[in-house]
Amino acid sequence: MPNQTDQLRETCKRLLESGEVKKVIGYREGRAPYHVSPHFAETPEECDALVLTPFCTQNLVRYLRGLKPEDGKVAVVVKGCDARAVNALIAEHQLTREQVYLIGVPCQGLVDVDKLAKRVNLAQVQEVRVEGAQVVVRTAEGEQPFPAQDLLEDCCLVCEYPNPLVHDQMLGFEVAPRNPEGVDAELERIEAMSPEERQEYFRRAFSRCIRCYACVRTCPLCYCTTCFAQQNKPQWLPRSVGTDENEMFQLGRAMHLAGRCVQCGGCDRVCPVNLPLRLLNAKMAREIREAFAHVSGLDAEKPPPLATFDSQDRDIAEGNNYDR
Amino acid sequence: MRTVLLTKPRLPAWLARIRQRSRLIAPVPDADGVLDWREVEDPAQVVLPPGAPELPLKKVFFPPSETMLRYAYRGDRAAVTDTPPALEPFVVFGVRPCDALAQRIADLVFLGDLPDPYYQARRQAATIISVNCTEALPECFCASLNNALTEAPGSDLLLTPLNGDYLVEALTAKGEALLAETADDPTAASEADLARKAEVAAQTAAQQTRQIDVEGLTELVRAAYHDEEFWKKQAEACVGCGVCTFLCPTCTCFDVRDDAVSGRGLRFRCWDTCQFADFSKEASGHDPRAQQWQRQRNRICHKFWYSVDRCGVISCVGCGRCLRGCAGHSDIAAAIENLRARAREEKPVTADE
Ligand code: SF4
Ligand code: SF4
Ligand code: SF4
Numbered sequence: 084m085p086n087q088t089d090q091l092r093e094t095c096k097r098l099l100e101s102g103e104v105k106k107v108i109g110y111r112e113g114r115a116p117y118h119v120s121p122h123f124a125e126t127p128e129e130c131d132a133l134v135l136t137p138f139c140t141q142n143l144v145r146y147l148r149g150l151k152p153e154d155g156k157v158a159v160v161v162k163g164c165d166a167r168a169v170n171a172l173i174a175e176h177q178l179t180r181e182q183v184y185l186i187g188v189p190c191q192g193l194v195d196v197d198k199l200a201k202r203v204n205l206a207q208v209q210e211v212r213v214e215g216a217q218v219v220v221r222t223a224e225g226e227q228p229f230p231a232q233d234l235l236e237d238c239c240l241v242c243e244y245p246n247p248l249v250h251d252q253m254l255g256f257e258v259a260p261r262n263p264e265g266v267d268a269e270l271e272r273i274e275a276m277s278p279e280e281r282q283e284y285f286r287r288a289f290s291r292c293i294r295c296y297a298c299v300r301t302c303p304l305c306y307c308t309t310c311f312a313q314q315n316k317p318q319w320l321p322r323s324v325g326t327d328e329n330e331m332f333q334l335g336r337a338m339h340l341a342g343r344c345v346q347c348g349g350c351d352r353v354c355p356v357n358l359p360l361r362l363l364n365a366k367m368a369r370e371i372r373e374a375f376a377h378v379s380g381l382d383a384e385k386p387p388p389l390a391t392f393d394s395q396d397r398d399i400a401e402g403n404n405y406d407r
Numbered sequence: 408m409r410t411v412l413l414t415k416p417r418l419p420a421w422l423a424r425i426r427q428r429s430r431l432i433a434p435v436p437d438a439d440g441v442l443d444w445r446e447v448e449d450p451a452q453v454v455l456p457p458g459a460p461e462l463p464l465k466k467v468f469f470p471p472s473e474t475m476l477r478y479a480y481r482g483d484r485a486a487v488t489d490t491p492p493a494l495e496p497f498v499v500f501g502v503r504p505c506d507a508l509a510q511r512i513a514d515l516v517f518l519g520d521l522p523d524p525y526y527q528a529r530r531q532a533a534t535i536i537s538v539n540c541t542e543a544l545p546e547c548f549c550a551s552l553n554n555a556l557t558e559a560p561g562s563d564l565l566l567t568p569l570n571g572d573y574l575v576e577a578l579t580a581k582g583e584a585l586l587a588e589t590a591d592d593p594t595a596a597s598e599a600d601l602a603r604k605a606e607v608a609a610q611t612a613a614q615q616t617r618q619i620d621v622e623g624l625t626e627l628v629r630a631a632y633h634d635e636e637f638w639k640k641q642a643e644a645c646v647g648c649g650v651c652t653f654l655c656p657t658c659t660c661f662d663v664r665d666d667a668v669s670g671r672g673l674r675f676r677c678w679d680t681c682q683f684a685d686f687s688k689e690a691s692g693h694d695p696r697a698q699q700w701q702r703q704r705n706r707i708c709h710k711f712w713y714s715v716d717r718c719g720v721i722s723c724v725g726c727g728r729c730l731r732g733c734a735g736h737s738d739i740a741a742a743i744e745n746l747r748a749r750a751r752e753e754k755p756v757t758a759d760e
Contacts, residue, residue, distance in 0.1 A: 114617060115545045118736040121644040141735065145646065206545045206614070291441055293462075293471050293678070295649035301734045308684075315685065321666050323675050324472040353734045355461055355650055357441045 087188070087255050088135050091160070094186060094252060096127040098158050104184050105155035108146050110139040116208055117196050121146055135160075135254075137194040137213045140236075142347040144168040145303040150182055159183055162190035164238070164347035166247035167380025168303040171345055174386050177306055180249075187250030189258045192231060192239035193348075194218060199234055203227070231261075238348030238361055241267045248381060270365050285330070285363075291356040292329040294322070298350035298360055299336065304343045311335060337363045342371035342387040345380045408577040409586055411593035412600060415571055422450035422500060424589045430497035432467060434460045444499070455501050458544035459726040463656035464506035465513055467499055468529045471653075472677035475525065475663070480670035491524045494532040498585065502537045505549045505724040507561035509656030510535070515718040516659045534581050537562035541607060543614040546727025548740050550612035551619050553724060557608045567604045574604050619743045621721065627746045628712045632704070637749055641707075641742055642700035644735030645682075651729035651737070652680035652706065657714075657722040660686075681705045707742055 095107040111122035111132040119138040123146075124130045142165050150157060161169060166187060172178040191213040199205065199220070207222040218234040220227050232240065239245075243265055246257045273281060296313065299305045311319045312332045320335070321328050344364040351361035371377055375388040413421060425431055426447060433453045435445035442460050444467045447453060478487045510530075517526040537559050540547075549555045559565040563582030566573045574596055577583040586593075631637055652658040662679035666672050679686060682702050688694040696702050714722035723739065730738045 113736050113738055114741065118730070118738070120736045123643050141644075146644075206543075206616075287437060287439065291437070291443065293649075293653055295653045296683075297646070297648035297650045297732075297734055300646040300648035313683070313685070322472075322662060322664055322677050323666065324677055349734075353648075353650070353732075355654060355732045356443075357439065 088133070090254050091135055091186065091188075092130045092133050094254070095124060095130040095133060095158060098184060099124065099127050099130065103156065104158040107133070107158045107160075108143045109133040109160040109186075110135065110141070110143075112136070115205070116210060117194075117199070117205065133160075135188060137192065137211050137218070138196070140193050140349075140352055142168055142301075142303045142349045144172065145301060145349070147172075147178060147183065148306055150178070152179075152182065154182075156182060156184055158186055160186045160188060161247050161250065162188050162347075163242060163245040163247055164190075164345050164380075165303075166249050167244060167345040168347065169380075170249055170383040171304060171343055171380040171387075172306075173383040175343075175390070180383065185247065185250040185252075187247030187253040189247070189253065189255055190239070190242075190245045191215070191258055192235040192242065192245070192261065194234050195236040195352075198236075202229060202233070235261075236348055236352065237269060238346050238351065241265075241269075241365070242346075244381075249383065267365055267369075270362055270369070273359075273362055273366070285359075286326055288358045289329040289333060290326040292324070292333065292354075292358055293356060294324050294329065294332070295355065297353045297355065298358075301349040301353045302340075302344075303347065303349070304340060304345070305336070311339075333358070333360070333363065337367050340364055341367040342375065342377055342389055343379050344368055408579075408583055410574065410576045410596040410601070411586070411590060412569075412596050413566075413573045413575050413590070413593055415568075415573065417591070418573065419450040420591065421589060422447070422453070424591070425498050425500070425585070426450070428589065429495060431500060432497060433500040447500070453501055455538055457542035458540065458547055459503045459505055459656070459728060460501075461654065461728070461732070463654055463726075463728065464499070464502055464510055465656050465659070467533070468510065468526055469513070469517070469659065469661075469678075472675055473525060474673050474675045477673045478667075478671065492528045494528050496532050496534065498534045498536060500536045500538075502535050502562065503540060503726070504537050504555035504559040504562065504565070505547075505553075505726040506656050507535055507537045507559055508553055508555045509561075509724045509726070511561040512657045512714075512718070512720055512722050512724070513659050515720070534563045534585050535561065536564045536566065536582075536585075539565060539567040539604075539607065540611045541568050543611050544727060544731075545616060546730045547615050547725060548617040548619060548727060549725035550615050551617075551725065552621060552721065555724060556611055557605070567607055569600060569603045569607065574600050617727075617738075617740045619725075619740045620747065624721070624743065624746075625712045625715045627743075627750055628708055631746055631749055632708065634749065635700075637745075638704040639700045641737075641745065642703035645699050645703050645737055646734050647682055647684065647699045647702065648734065649678070649680040649682055650732040650734070651739075652682055653678055654728040654732045655723075656726060656728070657710075657724060681709070703737075707739070710739070711743070 098104045107124040109122050110119050112134050113120055117138045121141050122132055143159050144165050194211050210221040212219045216231050217228045218231050241262045243260050243262055245260050299310045320331055377388045431447040432444050433447050434442045435452045436442050436454055443462050474490050476487055476489050478485045517523040563579045565576045577586050660679045661676045663676045665674050687696045710723040711721055
């Protein structure tokens with residue numbers, strides 16, 4: 084049986100050769116196995132560089148930004164979270180389903196390079212595979228298994244939707260979600276803190292932000308041409324870097340992503356100073372789920388609750404004040 | 408200049424003596440374990456990971472944002488108060504050789520014909536103690552670019568780990584003075600120790616798998632300037648954030664802005680980058696670098712061409728931070744290889760191989 088990577092390359096070659104798509108967006112390996120970059124193939128030959136590894140971290144849906152109908156169809160490799168981003172963008176009229184050919188990859192989870200570096204010498208790593216409850220790391224000395232719990236990215240450990248919910252083709256078989264019940268121990272730990280402790284935790288994190296905007300620029304849902312935090316006229320937020328300004332920036336971003344973030348972990352992963360951005364967005368997602376029974380990216384027909392107005396809304400119709 | 412040996416167990420006591428004398432800054436983790444250049448309370452807090460720490464040394468001299476002056480209008484006259492830092496001498500410990508060299512390169516911008524008083528005050532107040540690398544990261548490539556590992560230019564003192572000891576070399580008068588005042592009965596180093604140091608440097612260099620060939624590099628970059636397709640391919644995965652330039656120890660761009668309410672306010676500067684969309688936008692609305700590929704081209708051209716023309720040096724020290732931090736893992740060493748491949752007219756198949 085051909086492996087997933089061969090299957091991927093064949094599929095992409097066929098799509099380009101038949102002219103069904105103009106371009107394929109996938110992943111290719113860089114100098115080290117854990118340096119995987121987005122790969123943009125426009126010819127069948129370029130498809131030979133495509134790979135699928137547990138380091139295929141980028142949410143490639145982000146690279147569809149600015150795609151115009153006349154650009155033709157583009158094929159994109161999507162994991163569970165990435166496919167949700169496609170749905171979310173369609174629901175917000177940023178993309179149409181016809182513009183993309185989705186190559187779905189059931190995802191066993193991504194390996195967190197920082198966690199890996201704590202356990203093995205990165206320079207020695209030759210290959211890493213996720214096999215259910217284990218992550219197998221191969222070095223020159225042989226293979227070593229680790230519990231998946233220790234090496235996977237936090238967002239993958241709490242993932243409820245590892246199988247692409249929308250796709251034109253699936254590579255391989257569906258996998259069992261790691262977290263079908265939606266438990267998030269880290270989030271619960273933060274929720275259980277006293278307000279003072281929580282403030283201290285987040286203020287310390289905000290104080291580290293250098294305002295590089297990598298979080299914004301990596302996010303598939305942050306598609307504003309100019310982020311409010313970078314806008315000049317009017318200037319909503321000073322460009323100076325300080326705990327207060329950084330806090331306003333991050334809380335503003337969390338609000339803008341409430342009910343929209345698909346928890347791909349992109350912002351959290353790319354932040355050079357480890358702000359717990361995943362937790363902020365997971366908290367907002369939880370609030371929206373409880374208040375509006377909405378989970379971003381499950382349904383391409385459903386716009387995010389904070390972007391809709393319904394005069395029949397229960398709170399409005401009954402004259403309720405929404406206070407809790 | 409003095410060259411002495413310091414046994415490893417005596418390092419904390421030495422740092423403690425330095426701290427009694429002045430402020431001591433080094434890579435110190437916060438409660439979440441994130442390293443930054445912080446004030447050392449206790450030498451045991453200092454953490455020196457392999458390779459350059461995530462945040463560059465430049466942050467100590469050129470903070471991400473700083474107030475330059477304050478003003479208040481009375482009628483149509485403004486009272487202005489300049490706020491350059493008044494600093495007591497301080498010591499920075501745990502600097503990697505690439506960062507020390509990078510600071511020298513940043514000096515060419517900040518301390519040229521018109522010295523920047525804010526930066527200058529901090530530079531003059533600081534004594535830099537570098538600690539040589541014994542372990543290169545897969546992203547490091549300083550050895551093919553410069554003499555940081557052997558000579559550590561920009562350092563006042565250089566420590567090189569030699570098995571159980573540190574070889575301590577005073578490289579400047581400042582370093583010599585600090586050593587004389589703080590070292591507690593050190594042993595003089597021998598020729599054999601210096602030979603061992605050269606071995607350590609050579610071993611670290613040998614661990615570096617990424618190399619770039621600097622021969623004729625500026626000419627290569629210049630020749631590729633108008634090859635739009637080449638740069639577009641290079642920049643395909645770039646999302647246009649500030650990571651590569653903010654983390655780069657030689658990038659020095661900043662923005663100057665005012666924060667004012669009803670006639671009183673302050674003027675500050677903050678890091679800025681050629682990668683941001685509004686960086687080169689002109690008042691007319693025209694942007695000479697309107698596309699992200701043009702901004703990436705600017706970054707590479709600046710490092711290997713404009714810097715060489717203007718300051719006589721390549722402004723990349725090979726610390727690898729831009730690759731480590733990049734969302735798309737855009738590899739500057741690979742970009743150079745691609746330029747060579749282009750020159751050989753073997754069109755590279757993918758952006759970074
Ligand atoms: S990626 Fe991190 S440091 Fe950069 S702006 Fe976002 S939160 Fe701040
Ligand atoms: S090269 Fe990477 S780090 Fe630099 S702006 Fe582009 S995405 Fe950001
Ligand atoms: S360009 Fe990259 S490798 Fe070179 S000095 Fe800057 S951050 Fe380091």
